Amino acid sequence: MATHWTLGCDAADPHRIAAFWAIALGYVAEPGYDDPDGASIIDPDGVGPAIGFLRVPEGKTAKNRMHIDIRVAGEPPWNMAEHEQLIRAKVAELVTAGATAVREESYGEHLGHVVMLDPEGNEFDVA
Incomplete structure (x- = not known):
């Protein structure tokens, strides 16, 4: 267990x-x-x-060494067009909730994940 x-x-x-x-x-x-x-x-x-x-009294001072990956489409294999739509929808939802989109990373010609920051500047990915 x-x-x-x-x-x-x-x-x-x-x-x-x-x-x-x-x-x-x-x-x-x-x-x-x-x-x-x-x-x-x-x-x-x-x-x-x-x-x-x-x-805590101190602020964030460096890149976090561990972060959360939000997998909106579950595990592969994926329909890449649907996967991209799910990623973009979740990114838009999280921007509305206070996150910041930093950059997009591709796997070949397809969107792989979006790097984001939560409202306190902690990095995470939406994949």
Whole structure:
């Protein structure tokens, strides 16, 4: 059996960043978690790990060494035209929620993923 784990994240505004990632991942606020300096989101189906956000005084100073890849089309093989439409739709949704699109990366002639920044400047990909 796999070990249960939680992804812990530093944040300037834990509630704002938790709300963003809940939208991005289809998560919900963890019931009963009530902390002004922290927030936690969970997979409503109980499959994915919980993600906790704790307020820290220092800001982000460098590129993150680990990041989340959001796979909107599941696992390959994909219909590449449909895959690109799913990526672009998710990118637009996340820009509306406060993210910034940084650049597009291609696999040959097809869109592979879009590099983005969350509202606190943490890098992630939509693939």
